[in-house]
Amino acid sequence: MWNTIARRxxxxxxxxxxxxxxxFLLAKAMPGDALTGLLDPSVDPKAVExxxxxxxxxxxxxxxxGDWISKAVQGDFGQSFRFKMPVIDLIGxxxxxxxxxxxxxxxxxxxxxxxxGVLSGRYNDTLGDKLITGYTYIGFAAPLFIFALxxxxxxxxxxxxxxxxxxxxxxxxxxxxxYILSKIYHLLLPATSMALITTVSTVQLLRNEIIDxxxxxxxxxxxxxxxxxxRVYNRHILRNALLPIAAFFGFELTGxxxxxxxxxxxxxxxxMGQLFLNSIMxxxxxxxxxxxxxxxxxxxxxxxLSDIILTTVDPRIRIK
Numbered sequence: 473m474w475n476t477i478a479r480r481x482x483x484x485x486x487x488x489x490x491x492x493x494x495x496f497l498l499a500k501a502m503p504g505d506a507l508t509g510l511l512d513p514s515v516d517p518k519a520v521e522x523x524x525x526x527x528x529x530x531x532x533x534x535x536x537x538g539d540w541i542s543k544a545v546q547g548d549f550g551q552s553f554r555f556k557m558p559v560i561d562l563i564g565x566x567x568x569x570x571x572x573x574x575x576x577x578x579x580x581x582x583x584x585x586x587x588x589g590v591l592s593g594r595y596n597d598t599l600g601d602k603l604i605t606g607y608t609y610i611g612f613a614a615p616l617f618i619f620a621l622x623x624x625x626x627x628x629x630x631x632x633x634x635x636x637x638x639x640x641x642x643x644x645x646x647x648x649x650x651y652i653l654s655k656i657y658h659l660l661l662p663a664t665s666m667a668l669i670t671t672v673s674t675v676q677l678l679r680n681e682i683i684d685x686x687x688x689x690x691x692x693x694x695x696x697x698x699x700x701x702x703r704v705y706n707r708h709i710l711r712n713a714l715l716p717i718a719a720f721f722g723f724e725l726t727g728x729x730x731x732x733x734x735x736x737x738x739x740x741x742x743x744m745g746q747l748f749l750n751s752i753m754x755x756x757x758x759x760x761x762x763x764x765x766x767x768x769x770x771x772x773x774x775x776x777l778s779d780i781i782l783t784t785v786d787p788r789i790r791i792k
Contacts, residue, residue: 477776477780480776480779481776484772484773484776487772488768488769488772491765491768491769491772492537492541492544492765493537495761495764495765495768496533496536496537496540496541496761497533498764499757499760499761499764500533500536540761544762544765547560548560549563549758549759549761549762549765550758550762551758552751552756552758552759553756553758554750554751554754554756554759559758559759559762560762562747562759563744563747563759563762563763563766566742566743566744566746566747567743567744569639569659569741569742569743569744570732570736570743570744570745572655572659573659573662573663573666573732573735573736573741573743574728574732576656576659576660576663577662577663577666577667577670577728577732578724578728580663580664580667580671581666581667581670581671581674581724581728582674584667584668584671584675585671585674585675585678586674586678586717588604588607588671588675589674589675589676589677589678589679589682590678590682590710591604592604592605592675592678592679592682593678593679593680593681593682593683593686593713594682594705594709596679596682596683601679604675604679605676605679607672607675608672608675608676611668611669611671611672612672612673614669616665616666616669616670616734616735617734617735617738619665619668619669620662620665620666620734620735620738620739621738623661623664623665624636624661624665624738624739627661628661628739634657634658634660634661635657635658635661636739636740637739637740637741638658638740638741638742639655639658639659639741639742639743640654640655640658641654641657641658658741659741661739662732662735662736662738662739662741665735665739666728666732666735670724670728674717674724677716677717678713678714678717681712681713681714681715681716681717682709682710682713684713685709685712685713686709688712691704691709694707732744732745733745733746733748733749734749737749744763744766747759747763748760748763751763
């Protein structure tokens with residue numbers, strides 16, 4: 473397994489390099505440049521042009537890319553013109569909120585999806601299975617941002633059970649029990665809103681895997697040998713049906729980090745997703761470029777994490 477991990481880590485280097493080129497070229501294709509949001513429109517155009525020349529914005533793209541990537545590998549993604557602070561510090565302030573929101577959503581997703589998927593797959597074609605399947609169809613059809621707005625209106629504004637913005641109550645002292653409970657309280661509603669929608673694909677995948685595994689020859693053999701029904705399900709059917717779920721764990725985590733973009737904006741939750749959308753609207757190029765790069769790296773790492781988990785839970789599999 474360690475050889476596989478080392479090989480995949482080496483493969484990640486050119487992947488990240490190609491990703492950085494793509495991100496930089498896409499940023500260059502956006503209207504304006506790094507000075508667009510910094511200078512007053514009434515400034516003399518000659519002065520603006522002189523400033524662009526001084527900053528190297530008139531250089532060929534490959535020279536600009538070389539300057540950008542050489543600083544990026546040192547953790548310097550430039551300065552945010554909106555917040556007047558280094559981009560890496562700005563992202564660092566928001567990263568923890570996004571991670572905990574994605575992690576809480578992942579925990580809720582599996583707490584909901586695994587029992588529903590097992591019940592639906594084990595007792596397929598029953599009334600309970602039809603109700604669970606109906607829930608998944610509704611979840612597939614409902615856009616996340618519409619469902620999140622509905623949850624915010626019902627439980628935030630109408631019932632007042634949860635806060636409608638922020639990540640912690642004002643005046644809370646970091647490190648105290650009150651601060652931790654306030655953080656959990658503020659992320660419950662956005663995490664639950666995401667989990668109720670994202671869980672449907674896991675429910676359907678687990679249901680289909682259980683139904684398919686029930687038809688395998690080794691299951692019929694176990695029953696023929698007199699194994700109890702609970703042993704057949706726990707040792708043979710469920711164990712094999714959970715393998716695809718484990719394999720997608722890494723993709724689920726990184727996908728949720730990217731999926732928080734709209735949820736954070738709807739709930740006013742100060743994470744990287746909210747920062748990303750706000751930066752696009754004000755054309756804060758340094759922040760947008762850094763966030764897209766981080767999201768891309770997270771996807772690559774998620775793929776590696778999924779492979780590691782799959783080879784761990786099933787030693788018969790070796791990813792080449």
